[in-house]
Amino acid sequence: MISFQRLEFNKWDILSGLIDENLIGNGGSGKVYRVITKKGQRVAVKSIRHEQKQGHGLMEKQFIAEVKILGGIWHNNIVKLLCCIRGKTTKLLVYEYMDKQCLHKWLHGKKKGLTTQVLNWETRLKIAIGAAQGLCYMHHDCSPPIVHRDIKSSNILVDSDFNVKIADFGLAKMMASEGDPETASAIVGTFGYIAPEYSSTRKVDAKSDIYSFGVVLLELTTGREAVTGNEDMNLAQWAHKHQREGKPAADVLDEEIKDLSYMEAMITVFKLGLACTLSSPSSRPSMKDISQILQRCSDNNHMSSECQ
Incomplete structure (x- = not known):
């Protein structure tokens, strides 16, 4: 021991x-x-x-x-x-031990009869901020930086007050340097959360985590699962298709919590999820930028133009 x-x-x-x-x-x-x-x-x-x-x-x-x-x-x-x-x-x-277990249960458990409670927007934003701060610490404050490699809603745990802790580091790697992504010998990550470049390069770096975190942001805003068995595209692909077709972002937001007073914030976080899941890794924001945008949304609950 x-x-x-x-x-x-x-x-x-x-x-x-x-x-x-x-x-x-x-x-x-x-x-x-x-x-x-x-x-x-x-x-x-x-x-x-x-x-x-x-x-x-x-x-x-x-x-x-x-x-x-x-x-x-x-x-x-x-x-x-x-x-x-x-x-x-x-x-x-x-x-x-985290009393409330994982975010996946709270976002998707109602359909499966695991919970009757629906997470309101303020709680979802608090969870997004907490998870972003944990990842920001790993990517920017650890030396060498740490890449988690399996960020998903079931690896984001919550306590009785919905404070967040990131868990399950079985796939994490200490990165020798940011410019030298580790090449994974076995497939890592979870279908629906894996960055598209992984299938061709087998390389995993901080931008891979950002893609996965973007999928979590899309889950938080749309209420949809990363992958549903009866559909031919995952959540990130579905969200980008919606945007390409020029449809309003408001149409995809979770109907159970849609509220005019939070609409701008929800759209901002949805668009941030789209930015995180761009197919080009270099186009994705850093964890520091993501954390700051989410924090601004929280600080400004009535969502002035600062949170656009």
Whole structure:
């Protein structure tokens, strides 16, 4: 067990909590449990198993990447890694627990019966700003810069007050320098969020994260999912097609929260999502610019011309 701060639990507290009734997620890289320690602290435990030798190398790399990055950074909008536990066939990452789980559930869960609540615009904007600040820190304040590589609404977590933390750094890479994008040997990211240049170059850099974040901004403003099974185009393609056809941006905004007093802000954030998902990486704004635009929208709730 390697801890990154003083803990009030031991590895047996964690291991005894890895039971089916505590399971809250099951993703590509492992299962996630909510564990309550003897002292009543709630933590999220990500379990990565590697019984098959075939995938061991990649899993080991993902585990080491996540531990190195999260153990070494501290930011309000990045999930805290409390400790990690290594075993022969399983590795465990123990994080702070986020009560409200992920943004994807809050944006799209109503259709699936997971929630009855609709996130209002102010909450959505707060989430966009928090996630942008976390990414801004990774891209501009870390040395070397960190690229997440799998930004999506299910990796943006929220607490009981809808404060945001970015999670799941299994695919993140420390970048040697901004001018030297890492070339990925295996496909990384999630369909619908992957930047188009990735398929031809297999290169991932900060602009790839910005594309993925742009898709999240389009989700926040339109209420649509990044990919829906019965459509022949993903959300970014659909939004750009809408714009090319000269249709008003107001037509695509989420009907459940459309409100005249927030219309300008919603359109601004929708257009920012379009800018982030431009096919040319060099045309996309930086995370600093994105963060500033979102903050201006928030500061100016009645949306004067400053937020155009």
